[in-house]
Amino acid sequence: MKRVILIVLLVALASVPVATAVAPADGGTGATIPAQNDAVSTTTATGDDGGDDEPQNFTRLYVDAQNSYLDLKPGESETFTVTVENDEDEAVDVNPHVFTSPTDRSPIESSWVEIDGPDSIDSGEEAEYEVSVEVPEDTEIARYSGMIAFTDQTVATAPNRPDRPVHAAHMSVEVWKEPTVEILSETYINTQVEAGDSVTKQIVIENTGDESVPLSPERAEQRGHCYGTHCPQQVDQSWIEIDAPNQIAPGETATVTITLSPDAEADRGRYDTSIDLGLDDPNRRDDNTYWQEVNLNFVVWEQPEEPYEADFTVSERTDNVTLTLNPRNYRAAENADDPSFDVTFVSPDGERIDAERVQVTERGSVNLGAQRQQGATEDGAYATHSGQTEFVYVLDSPDAGEWTAEIMPDNTIGFQYELTRNESDDELDE
Structure with a gap:
């Protein structure tokens, strides 16, 4: 005598695979719905047949599709495999065919699909079906969807929605062309x-x-x-x-x-x-x-009206002071001006000394990857990224005491500064 397993078949959307149903040990009902890319399997279920509370007994077939989501250009073809397991106590006749729903936006044409496999599966056995899909040359670009059904048994999925096959594998074909x-x-x-x-x-x-x-x-x-x-x-x-x-x-x-x-x-x-x-x-x-x-x-x-002031202390051992400035900018626009600075050193007694710029350094990075990367300013074998510019100013033989560096930036939204006091190694006189 055949066992009847009571389950609830849940299908939330037309594109969601049919649920696998398993009866809990406590006699309740349970269902597991796989993710869209998971293998699809279907077994015995109860359902509501037009308001009739009598349970429906479906054939116990498990359907597992591998790689059934395809990307093809017009004129291309590909094959994927569907495995069907028979859990009945006797052989089951199957009728592999393409199923599409009237609610599918772009249904797969049955003329694209050929299904190769047996028309009967023995009890406790598995059968493999090779599904070949060939997209005609004149096919429009779109994502086409459908199902490979193995029986004519269907189940209601939701109110006002068409019935779906019980034993089926979802498939889709993304038809595309090289962009121009x-x-x-x-x-x-x-x-x-x-x-x-x-x-x-x-x-x-x-x-x-x-x-x-x-x-x-x-x-x-x-x-x-x-x-x-x-x-x-x-x-x-x-x-x-x-x-x-x-x-x-x-x-x-x-x-x-x-x-x-x-x-x-x-x-x-x-x-x-x-x-x-x-x-x-x-x-x-x-x-x-x-x-x-x-x-x-x-x-x-906004361009400031007054310079930024950085205070620093000079000892008697200081030979010179270097001020290093690094402007901080986003990638420059086509007509953007280069950043620059006006720097003035103010001595302890208030004397103003125009700083001498002694060095400008440009830094960049190069990537040997074949593809242009985000942020690269040049393409080809060398993906070049714009780097950083560094300005160095020197104050020679400063007097000991409290100094101020007045820094007026131009064409930059920010900067980093570093003040370095280079001190003599000679011992101070007593």
């Missing part, structure tokens, strides 16, 4: 701009396709709200000006110029926004637009 539109510039822009001034950034786009591509950049409204001391300021969209052609010819490049011009009264701080380039790549899905978003993060700063 490529953004050659970085799409994550970090820069700085002085209040009342302006900077520009350029985005270069290449069209390798056979037809013109529309280009219509738009400023994006700042999304969401943030509260706290570390939140970005709200961007005034009038600060942003975009200049671009309305299309990119086949085999050509186009440049989008973004100009940031915060007004003189703009608050200091960090601002985050984005720009949608309005591109239409015929080889990308219509709902895939993240690739053409330019994230624009910038800091508004």
Whole structure:
């Protein structure tokens, strides 16, 4: 006599695999729903048949699909394996076929799929089915979904939803093509701009396709709200000006110029926004637009009117004093000026001495990776990252006492300083 296992079959969404159901030892009901990429298996279940409270007895078959989520170009094909285990006390006849639901956005065409395997599975045995999928050359770009069902038994999943096969494996095919539109510039822009001034950034786009591509950049409204001391300021969209052609010819490049011009009264701080380039790549899905978003993060700063003062003490053993300055900047805009400093040393008796700059050092880093990395300023065999500039000033033979270094920065949003007193090794006279 066959055993009847009571379970509850849970299917939350059309795209969620059919649940495996197991009867707890205490006589209650239980169900385990695997993640979408897990193997799919189905066994005996109870269900509600149009309001009838009588339990439904389903054939005990376990279905396990391996690698059933495919990425294929038009004209390509691939094969995956589905294993079906028969837990009944007798052989079970099966009817492998493609099942699609009217609620699937892009259902898989049954003509794409061939299923090779036996039409009967002996008791306690497993059978393997080779599922071959071939995408026609004229297939549109989309994600196609469906199921490989092995019996005609179905179960209701939710009110007002179509029934689903009980013994089935989910599958999907992401049909794609090589993109013809490529953004050659970085799409994550970090820069700085002085209040009342302006900077520009350029985005270069290449069209390798056979037809013109529309280009219509738009400023994006700042999304969401943030509260706290570390939140970005709200961007005034009038600060942003975009200049671009309305299309990119086949085999050509186009440049989008973004100009940031915060007004003189703009608050200091960090601002985050984005720009949608309005591109239409015929080889990308219509709902895939993240690739053409330019994230624009910038800091508004103000040029101080008075210099920064750093006090230091000079002993009688001091031969000279060196002041090292390192400007701190975000990646420079195309029209940004180089940072610089005016440095004045003030002696204990108030004498003002213009500092002599004796050294300027440029530092950078190079990566030999094949791909251009985020933040790289040059591409190719050497991915070069812009480095740091260092300025060194010297004060020779200073008098002992309390000194002040007045530092006036220009074209930088910040800097680090280091004061070094080089002392003589000679012993002081008694």
